[in-house]
Amino acid sequence: MALARSQTILVADDDRAIRTVLHQALARAGYDVKVTGTAAALWRWVEAGEGDLVLTDVVMPDENGLDLIPRIKRQRPDLRIVVMSAQNTLLTAVKATERGAFEYLAKPFDLKQLINVVQRALLAPKESPPPVIEQPEESDDTLPLIGRSPAMQEIYRVLARLMGTDLTVMIHGESGTGKELVARALHDYGKRRTGPFVAINMAAIPRELIESELFGHEKGAFTGATQRSTGRFEQAQGGTLFLDEIGDMPLDAQTRLLRVLQEGEYTTVGGRTPIKADVRIIAATHRDLRQLIRQGLFREDLFYRLNVVPIRLPPLRERKEDVPALVRHFLAEAHSEGLPRKSIEPAALDRLKAYSWPGNVRELENLVRRLAVLYSQDEITADVVNEELAEAEEPQPALEVGGEGESLGSAVERHLKSFFSAHADGMPGSGLYDLVLREVERPLISLSLSATRGNQIKAAELLGLNRNTLRKKIRELDIRVTRGLK
Numbered sequence: 251m252a253l254a255r256s257q258t259i260l261v262a263d264d265d266r267a268i269r270t271v272l273h274q275a276l277a278r279a280g281y282d283v284k285v286t287g288t289a290a291a292l293w294r295w296v297e298a299g300e301g302d303l304v305l306t307d308v309v310m311p312d313e314n315g316l317d318l319i320p321r322i323k324r325q326r327p328d329l330r331i332v333v334m335s336a337q338n339t340l341l342t343a344v345k346a347t348e349r350g351a352f353e354y355l356a357k358p359f360d361l362k363q364l365i366n367v368v369q370r371a372l373l374a375p376k377e378s379p380p381p382v383i384e385q386p387e388e389s390d391d392t393l394p395l396i397g398r399s400p401a402m403q404e405i406y407r408v409l410a411r412l413m414g415t416d417l418t419v420m421i422h423g424e425s426g427t428g429k430e431l432v433a434r435a436l437h438d439y440g441k442r443r444t445g446p447f448v449a450i451n452m453a454a455i456p457r458e459l460i461e462s463e464l465f466g467h468e469k470g471a472f473t474g475a476t477q478r479s480t481g482r483f484e485q486a487q488g489g490t491l492f493l494d495e496i497g498d499m500p501l502d503a504q505t506r507l508l509r510v511l512q513e514g515e516y517t518t519v520g521g522r523t524p525i526k527a528d529v530r531i532i533a534a535t536h537r538d539l540r541q542l543i544r545q546g547l548f549r550e551d552l553f554y555r556l557n558v559v560p561i562r563l564p565p566l567r568e569r570k571e572d573v574p575a576l577v578r579h580f581l582a583e584a585h586s587e588g589l590p591r592k593s594i595e596p597a598a599l600d601r602l603k604a605y606s607w608p609g610n611v612r613e614l615e616n617l618v619r620r621l622a623v624l625y626s627q628d629e630i631t632a633d634v635v636n637e638e639l640a641e642a643e644e645p646q647p648a649l650e651v652g653g654e655g656e657s658l659g660s661a662v663e664r665h666l667k668s669f670f671s672a673h674a675d676g677m678p679g680s681g682l683y684d685l686v687l688r689e690v691e692r693p694l695i696s697l698s699l700s701a702t703r704g705n706q707i708k709a710a711e712l713l714g715l716n717r718n719t720l721r722k723k724i725r726e727l728d729i730r731v732t733r734g735l736k
């Protein structure tokens with residue numbers, strides 16, 4: 251694209267080599283370029299009315315680039331600023347965006363990406379800056395998310411851009427990668443931070459109760475509804491609603507949710523009066539929703555409503571450089587809870603970095619806690635880590651779901667925990683024991699029957715059940731037996 255007049259980029263970075271590379275790349279792309287290693291020189295140019303775009307580093311010898319942004323914005327509101335920085339945290343990204351930077355580039359970035367951002371910045375329509383929400387000072391204790399790997403920095407960059415918006419976000423990531431933590435950070439640093447954050451886990455609630463949990467119900471709406479009850483939508487009014495394990499939502503509830511998202515209002519179960527929904531939705535899943543759509547288990551139209559901004563949280567094995575910082579963080583946390591202060595030797599950290607972490611950050615967190623409690627030495631050694639990991643690497647007798655790392659038992663426990671905490675102030679109905687067992691029994695029996703193509707003798711063998719017991723259960727649970735299934 252031919253430029254009418256060549257535009258000038260002001261570059262500030264204290265690293266001479268980076269200045270040279272940026273200078274060359276930008277000049278080759280047709281821009282005039284001025285480079286400096288100090289904030290003071292940059293500021294002089296800005297004051298003198300020079301330049302069409304500022305490209306600045308954060309750490310410079312005389313002043314922090316982030317502190318310069320508000321001053322530049324006051325002096326020359328239309329001047330575009332692109333911030334680049336290495337070693338970033340979520341707060342750096344959030345601050346850069348909120349103070350009015352057009353874009354934030356995590357070092358190292360490639361030059362194509364840089365030119366692309368510069369072009370976009372220069373072409374973008376002038377808009378009023380987002381409202382400045384002052385963020386707390388940055389210290390590692392208060393950071394919501396630990397990790398400065400390139401993969402996490404990319405997440406921070408996206409999160410920072412989302413803070414000033416109400417856009418619906420879909421977080422995808424394996425179990426234990428920090429999906430709920432990211433959802434919380436989006437809420438805590440965003441414009442709804444003064445409102446409530448309400449989480450609901452679709453996999454943790456009996457299917458028949460999901461709609462009433464989400465939207466509330468009127469007295470007498472169904473057997474057991476002895477009084478009116480508010481739903482999560484109502485509790486989250488003015489704040490954020492986190493729909494965890496969205497892939498486990500039953501189809502009926504999906505249809506109802508879709509209608510709410512389309513119409514912006516909902517009715518309670520058994521109610522008639524529409525209630526306006528003022529919530530920001532963040533959904534999360536570890537499942538492949540596109541596959542669920544193909545299987546007819548997830549509504550495609552709902553998927554597109556929710557997948558406005560997709561975020562993929564990388565598994566820990568793709569960002570092993572974050573392991574040491576996470577370990578130190580969890581050790582410090584254990585200490586702040588009254589456990590003895592512990593350090594860890596470098597060889598032990600290397601061993602931890604080499605492990606594959608199928609359970610991701612949660613597994614690492616549990617391991618560090620165990621080490622902090624079980625061993626009396628002040629320093630955690632490689633031997634101790636080896637011992638613990640050898641156990642973790644041994645095949646477990648528990649049922650593990652292929653590749654997903656979490657055993658059935660711990661998945662069930664997790665679901666039950668959130669069920670109990672969701673009902674801390676009173677249980678809905680009674681008969682929980684049977685209800686929970688049925689939730690497990692029904693899919694177990696029905697999948698065993700599919701696996702044996704409906705052969706009840708083989709299914710009884712597989713299950714280790716007496717054939718008559720199996721027949722009785724099939725009747726009681728009203729399970730349909732389909733023969734000849736693949």
Ligand SMILES: Nc1ncnc2c1ncn2[C@@H]1O[C@H](COP(=O)(O)OP(=O)(O)OP(=O)(O)O)[C@@H](O)[C@H]1O
Pocket residue numbers: 394395396397423424425426427428429430431432536579611612615
């Ligand atoms: N980047 C991180 N920094 C610090 N702690 C983290 C990070 N990521 C995850 N954790 C911790 O790991 C644990 C699991 O995180 P979280 O519950 O957010 O994961 P999840 O992806 O929602 O898991 P699941 O899908 O199993 O519910 C939590 O204790 C959380 O505090």
